[in-house]
Amino acid sequence: MTDRARHPVLIGALCFLLLVGVLIAGVSFGASGLSVGNALRLLAVPDTSPESALVWEVRLPRVVLAMLVGANLAIAGVLIQTLTRNPLASPQTFGINAGASLAIVACLIAFPSLKGAGTVGPAFAGAAAVGLAMWALSVSGVMNELKLALAGVSIQLVLSALVQAILIANNAAQDIVYWLAGSLTAAQWPKVWLILPFTLIGGGLALAGARHFGVLALDQTTGLSLGQNARYTGGLAAILIVVLAGSAVAVCGPIGFIGLLVPHIVRRLAGGDLAVVLVLSAIVGPLLLGTADLFGRIVVFPAEMPVGVVTALIGAPAFLAILYGRRAR
Amino acid sequence: MTEHHPARLYCRNLTVGYGQTKVLRDVDVTIPDGRITALIGANGSGKSTLLRTLARIIRPSAGAVYLDGQPIAALPNRTIARTLALLPQNPVSPDGLTVRQLCRFGRHPHRNLLSRLSGRDEEIIEQALAVTDLLPMANTDLSRLSGGQRQRAWITMALVQETPLLLLDEPTTYLDIAHQLEVLEVLRSLNRNQGRTIVMVVHDLNHAALYADHIISLVDGGIHAAGPSAELLRPDLIRTVFGVESLVIPHPVHGGPLCVPLARHGAG
Amino acid sequence: MKHAREHHEDRRALVVGGAMLLLLGLVSLFGIMIGAINLSVGEVLSAFGGGKNAFIVMEYRLPRVAISILAGAAFGLAGVFLQGALRNPLASPDVVGITKWAGLGAFSAGLMTPPAWSAWAIPLGVMAGALFGALALLAIGRRFGGSTTALALTGVALGMFAQALIQYVMVLFPSRADQSMVWLAGSVYGSTGADVAALSLWLLFCLPVVVIAARRLDAGGFGDDTLTSIGLAPSWLRGGLIVVSVLLTGGAVAAVGSMGFLGLLAPHAARLMVGPRSRHLVPVSAVLGALALSIADLAGRVVALPNEIPAGIVAAVIGGPYLVFLLFKEKSRND
Numbered sequence: 014m015t016d017r018a019r020h021p022v023l024i025g026a027l028c029f030l031l032l033v034g035v036l037i038a039g040v041s042f043g044a045s046g047l048s049v050g051n052a053l054r055l056l057a058v059p060d061t062s063p064e065s066a067l068v069w070e071v072r073l074p075r076v077v078l079a080m081l082v083g084a085n086l087a088i089a090g091v092l093i094q095t096l097t098r099n100p101l102a103s104p105q106t107f108g109i110n111a112g113a114s115l116a117i118v119a120c121l122i123a124f125p126s127l128k129g130a131g132t133v134g135p136a137f138a139g140a141a142a143v144g145l146a147m148w149a150l151s152v153s154g155v156m157n158e159l160k161l162a163l164a165g166v167s168i169q170l171v172l173s174a175l176v177q178a179i180l181i182a183n184n185a186a187q188d189i190v191y192w193l194a195g196s197l198t199a200a201q202w203p204k205v206w207l208i209l210p211f212t213l214i215g216g217g218l219a220l221a222g223a224r225h226f227g228v229l230a231l232d233q234t235t236g237l238s239l240g241q242n243a244r245y246t247g248g249l250a251a252i253l254i255v256v257l258a259g260s261a262v263a264v265c266g267p268i269g270f271i272g273l274l275v276p277h278i279v280r281r282l283a284g285g286d287l288a289v290v291l292v293l294s295a296i297v298g299p300l301l302l303g304t305a306d307l308f309g310r311i312v313v314f315p316a317e318m319p320v321g322v323v324t325a326l327i328g329a330p331a332f333l334a335i336l337y338g339r340r341a342r
Numbered sequence: 343m344t345e346h347h348p349a350r351l352y353c354r355n356l357t358v359g360y361g362q363t364k365v366l367r368d369v370d371v372t373i374p375d376g377r378i379t380a381l382i383g384a385n386g387s388g389k390s391t392l393l394r395t396l397a398r399i400i401r402p403s404a405g406a407v408y409l410d411g412q413p414i415a416a417l418p419n420r421t422i423a424r425t426l427a428l429l430p431q432n433p434v435s436p437d438g439l440t441v442r443q444l445c446r447f448g449r450h451p452h453r454n455l456l457s458r459l460s461g462r463d464e465e466i467i468e469q470a471l472a473v474t475d476l477l478p479m480a481n482t483d484l485s486r487l488s489g490g491q492r493q494r495a496w497i498t499m500a501l502v503q504e505t506p507l508l509l510l511d512e513p514t515t516y517l518d519i520a521h522q523l524e525v526l527e528v529l530r531s532l533n534r535n536q537g538r539t540i541v542m543v544v545h546d547l548n549h550a551a552l553y554a555d556h557i558i559s560l561v562d563g564g565i566h567a568a569g570p571s572a573e574l575l576r577p578d579l580i581r582t583v584f585g586v587e588s589l590v591i592p593h594p595v596h597g598g599p600l601c602v603p604l605a606r607h608g609a610g
Numbered sequence: 611m612k613h614a615r616e617h618h619e620d621r622r623a624l625v626v627g628g629a630m631l632l633l634l635g636l637v638s639l640f641g642i643m644i645g646a647i648n649l650s651v652g653e654v655l656s657a658f659g660g661g662k663n664a665f666i667v668m669e670y671r672l673p674r675v676a677i678s679i680l681a682g683a684a685f686g687l688a689g690v691f692l693q694g695a696l697r698n699p700l701a702s703p704d705v706v707g708i709t710k711w712a713g714l715g716a717f718s719a720g721l722m723t724p725p726a727w728s729a730w731a732i733p734l735g736v737m738a739g740a741l742f743g744a745l746a747l748l749a750i751g752r753r754f755g756g757s758t759t760a761l762a763l764t765g766v767a768l769g770m771f772a773q774a775l776i777q778y779v780m781v782l783f784p785s786r787a788d789q790s791m792v793w794l795a796g797s798v799y800g801s802t803g804a805d806v807a808a809l810s811l812w813l814l815f816c817l818p819v820v821v822i823a824a825r826r827l828d829a830g831g832f833g834d835d836t837l838t839s840i841g842l843a844p845s846w847l848r849g850g851l852i853v854v855s856v857l858l859t860g861g862a863v864a865a866v867g868s869m870g871f872l873g874l875l876a877p878h879a880a881r882l883m884v885g886p887r888s889r890h891l892v893p894v895s896a897v898l899g900a901l902a903l904s905i906a907d908l909a910g911r912v913v914a915l916p917n918e919i920p921a922g923i924v925a926a927v928i929g930g931p932y933l934v935f936l937l938f939k940e941k942s943r944n945d
Contacts, residue, residue: 101763159759160937163700166766167937170870171930174923177795181923182914269770318781325774332767336754399835423841430839434697436831437886442613447829451841481615503840 021283021293028296032080035303039076040068042307044315074202079306079320080299081205081212082197082261083271087298088219089257090272091279091291092250095226097151100339101162101332103273104140104258108165110267111172112143113259118176122183130207132263140259143168144251158339173267197265197306197320204264211260215253216295223288226250268321270328271302277335347411348372350539351396351426351507355405358388358395359563365391366563368405373507378533378540380554380571382547384584388563389543390431390511396541397428397509423451427500431511435484441495442467442480448502470501473536474528490521494528501532508532510542514549522546526553547601551575551593559583575599623890626883630897634679637904641675642667644912669803677801677865678907678921679900680809682872684862686899688855689873690880690892691823694830695851700762702873703859705933707769708743709868712860713794714772714779715739721783733812736864740856743768748852759937796869796922798907805865812861816854820892823854827888869922871929872902878936902928 041052047064055068086104093102093109104110116139117132124131147165150156156164219226225246261268278301279293302320305327309318351373358366366388373379373396381389394400396407398414407414409425427448435444445467446459453459471477474494484492493513500508513529514522530553532538544550550557550571557574559566561583567574576599580588586603593600643649649663657667689702703709719735720728746768751761776794826847829837834844862869876899877891883898884890903921906928910919 155938157759159757159763163759163763163766164934164937166763167930167933170926174795174870174926174930178914178919178923178927181919182917313778313781316781316784318778322774322777322781325770326778329767329771329774332770333750333764336760336763336767394835397839399838419838419843420841423839426839428835428839430833430835432833433836434831434833435836436828439828439831440615443887447832447840450829481613500839 021286021289024282025293025296028293028300032296032300032303035300035307036076036080039079039303039307040072042310043067043072070201074205075197075306076303078205078208078264079197079303081208082265082268083275083298083300083302084216084295085208085212085257085261085298086268086271086302087275087294088216088291089254089261090274090298091276091287091294092219092226092254092257093272094276095287096247096250096254097148097158097161099151099158099161100277100335101158101273102165103270104254104261105169105267105269106162106165106273106332107147108143108168108172109140109147109254109258110262110269111169111176112139112141113137113262114267115139115172115176115179116142117263118179122179133207133211133260136259136263137255140255140262143172144255148251198317208260208264211256215257215260218249219253219257220288220291220295222246222249223291227287266321268302268324270324270331271298273335274328274331275301277331277338347408349375350410351408351541353396353402353405353407356392356395356402356407357404358391358400358402360403364403364563366395366402369563369565371396371558371565371568373539373541374556375539376533376537377555378529378542378553379556379558380550381541381543381558381560382545382550382583383560383566387560387583389560391563392560393509393511393541393543394428394430397426398422399428399430420451423503423505425505426507426509427503427505429496429500429508429510429513431515433496439484440481441471441476441484441487441498444484444495445470445499445502448499451503466504467498467502470498473501473532474498488521489517490524493517493521493525497525497528497532506537507539507541510540512543512545514544514546522549529553547575547580551599551601552596572598575601619885619887619890623884623894627890627894627897630894630901634897634901634904637901637908638675638679641678641904641908641911642671644908645671646916673801673803673806674798674907675904676806677809678798678904680806680813681798681862681866681869682876682900682903683896684809684813684858684899685869685872685903686876686880686895686897687820687892688858688862689875689899690877690888690895691827691851691858692855692873693877694827694888695848695855696761697831698758698761699878699936700758700874700933701765702871702877703740703744703855704868704870704873704929705762706743706747706765707767707772708740708747708765708856708859709796709863709870709873710769710772710776710794711743711746712736712740712863713868714776715742716864717776717779721779733860733864737856737860739772740860740863743772744852744856794868795920796867796925797920798866798903799918799920801865809861809865812864813858816857816861819850819854819857823851824888824892827851827892831886866903867922869903870926871933872899872906872925874936875899875902875925875929875932878932 037049037052040056041047041049045067047068051064052068055065059065059069090103093104093107094100113136116135120132120135121127150164151161258272275294275298276290279290279297283289283293302324305323306320309320309323312318349372353369353371356366356369357364369392371392381393383389391400395402398407401415409417409422414422449459449463449466471480474497476491476494476498479487479491484495487495513525517525526549529540529542533540554571556569557571558568559574559579566583567579575590577588577590580586580601585606587605589602589604590599591602639651639654642654643651647666649657653661653663654667657663685704692701692703693699715735715738716732719731723731747765750768751764754760754764773794829842830847830851837844837847877895880891880894880898884894902925906924907921910921910924913919
């Protein structure tokens with residue numbers, strides 16, 4: 014572990030290069046394919062051609078959105094795993110994503126005029142409600158980490174079922190179904206602008222507070238003896254989780270497994286130091302979701318696979334691997 | 343039949359374990375018929391593994407266990423179950439079973455796939471409950487019994503199986519001294535009054551001295567010694583098997599050997 | 611020879627079972643009465659005799675009610691056998707993802723074969739899927755150690771994988787999206803008399819093994835050592851119980867899709883009502899499974915009129931909290 018931990022900068026740089034590669038590939042690939050050179054030229058010097066519009070209005074916002082959402086979910090995943098000391102925790106497996114979607118869907122049905130930024134409020138409220146419930150379960154000590162994960166998954170199933178029920182009851186299925194599977198298809202710049210401040214502020218605060226959050230990973234008494242007010246830092250971490258996950262759900266629906274997976278990948282690559290894990294997650298998260306989206310666009314071309322399905326196909330086996338690794342410890 | 347075979351249950355060249363790790367190495371054991379045999383040895387010496395292999399729970403990697411002259415692996419499960427019963431160390435039972443319901447499962451090897459319990463089956467259960475002194479508790483939930491009573495209930499289930507051979511893996515662990523004696527007394531009466539052959543893994547040497555006719559001691563997965571307990575239980579055996587210096591004196595009441603441990607070998 | 615206590619338990623099981631059957635009858639009657647056109651009891655009775663509402667009752671509502679009862683009972687039984695086989699209170703075919711694999715099997719079999727073959731291709735696909743799900747669960751779950759929760763989580767993850775695969779196939783063949791939604795969520799909508807006949811035949815075919823499995827179920831609670839000692843081969847016993855569970859799950863999924871949580875809910879509720887002995891537990895689980903699916907269907911039909919919420923979604927909304935409750939209750943046991 015220690016010799017791996019020596020090269021976080023190298024790993025970060027490598028992942029960043031890959032990220033740029035995915036960005037270029039994401040901009041180039043599509044129904045009317047562009048050569049990488051062309052895509053780069055249009056990125057650098059936009060003109061009035063339809064290709065330029067395609068790159069700047071369709072593909073670029075999509076890729077950027079995927080990366081912002083990926084960063085949000087990955088950072089939220091790191092925080093929630095640290096806060097609950099549970100390697101199986103994530104915004105998805107603890108039902109936080111589903112809570113946000115239920116709140117959004119309920120509000121969309123109740124107030125059909127609600128659009129864009131208006132969905133962020135309900136998303137936060139839903140995420141916070143479920144997060145609070147899971148946090149209460151977690152600290153009550155009634156359940157071990159496995160049970161907690163199972164409880165979270167059940168809550169997620171129930172909330173998703175409620176979402177479906179609401180949609181069917183209101184004949185609203187068609188419009189929202191695709192969003193529900195977690196999709197980046199309808200990505201546009203307004204969505205990017207919507208999530209960007211949350212990513213910047215939330216991610217920035219998480220990185221700035223990394224040193225303090227690290228103490229949360231210790232048990233509570235040790236934290237206290239180190240002079241840490243666990244309640245205060247824990248509260249801040251919880252707010253960050255809600256903001257990061259909630260805003261991600263608000264722009265592209267509940268996308269699973271990124272928040273679960275990325276922290277594990279990063280810890281494997283670079284060891285356990287929380288600050289390093291947070292920084293690298295902010296790169297690997299976008300990389301993973303960007304790649305998944307690209308994959309979803311390529312694999313059934315010319316049709317398109319919702320990115321949530323791709324992440325589930327990668328994520329479910331990975332979840333098993335994490336479960337296995339937990340046993341080995 | 344018996345003139346060809348040393349006993350109803352014996353094993354030859356028994357090796358158990360996978361790859362490099364061998365729990366038992368080339369073990370020959372003969373269980374004397376109609377006696378109480380105690381398997382003794384330090385933790386990890388392989389005594390429990392030997393018992394479980396004799397009861398065909400564990401498959402040996404080499405050698406064989408013979409039951410009534412036949413390799414046990416070649417016999418049908420049900421046939422074995424009519425000859426040999428095993429009481430595991432920590433038996434797990436279905437939820438909410440009464441003592442009597444537990445005992446009914448002991449009749450399984452004597453029944454057909456769909457036949458119901460006959461009056462004779464119930465009679466056998468009744469008699470067995472009387473032997474183990476559990477009749478008053480027959481309709482009590484297992485979970486409500488004391489440790490000693492529960493162990494007796496499991497012994498009753500094995501009795502109901504009507505097997506001439508009874509194998510028990512540490513039947514007295516987790517019991518206090520009174521309950522330990524309670525269980526051992528039941529086993530002795532089964533041996534003396536019904537002529538059942540009993541093999542048990544025991545930790546307490548004085549229990550072995552007091553209740554077993556025959557002792558088999560194991561060291562590091564091999565047989566160290568086998569013979570009558572009165573002859574075998576001596577300070578040098580206790581030193582090699584357990585690494586403990588001890589004094590063996592005549593038991594003030596029964597006259598058999600009584601082991602008094604003194605110190606760990608080499609410690610003083 | 612029975613003893614006073616056992617007589618008492620038999621009586622209690624009989625009373626509880628009878629009451630639940632009565633309730634099931636009542637719910638079924640409501641199921642026939644309620645719909646786009648509400649019928650009175652008298653009208654329903656006359657419809658059975660060929661009255662003016664005969665078409666609605668015989669062609670739409672009765673098959674639907676009947677399939678709810680049959681499939682619900684099958685899910686309840688499948689749950690009780692799997693839980694018994696694995697000695698794991700969380701291991702019902704729906705929690706551990708077997709129903710999702712069955713759905714995937716049905717869906718892909720339906721897609722890969724010509725429509726004319728579907729009568730036998732889909733049941734075959736369902737069984738293959740369910741069997742694969744069960745085998746994968748056992749193969750992977752065994753490596754994760756004995757914890758009941760770990761096995762359940764393994765199953766949940768496998769189920770998510772199967773679900774993602776269904777969605778994947780759904781994107782490849784968008785024309786079959788409606789069908790795939792049924793395999794995903796579970797619904798008794800549009801059941802026909804032919805569906806009822808097929809499921810009845812299947813369950814009849816399964817009946818002998820169900821009876822044998824029920825007689826062996828109690829023994830599943832023993833440890834493997836004890837089972838061997840009394841002459842029962844543990845692998846055959848547990849394997850047999852799992853196969854019976856898979857057969858039942860497959861039949862039910864083929865009829866109504868991967869309905870969630872019924873297999874978890876029914877055996878647990880039954881255990882609370884009549885205790886853990888299989889002679890009581892098995893029949894009452896079947897009745898409660900039927901009752902749960904019938905209620906879920908009825909609730910889904912009336913709660914959002916004029917729209918219908920699939921029974922599988924209602925079942926998930928009821929069943930999920932129940933699972934969380936169970937996790938609370940099963941505090942310290944084998945984790």
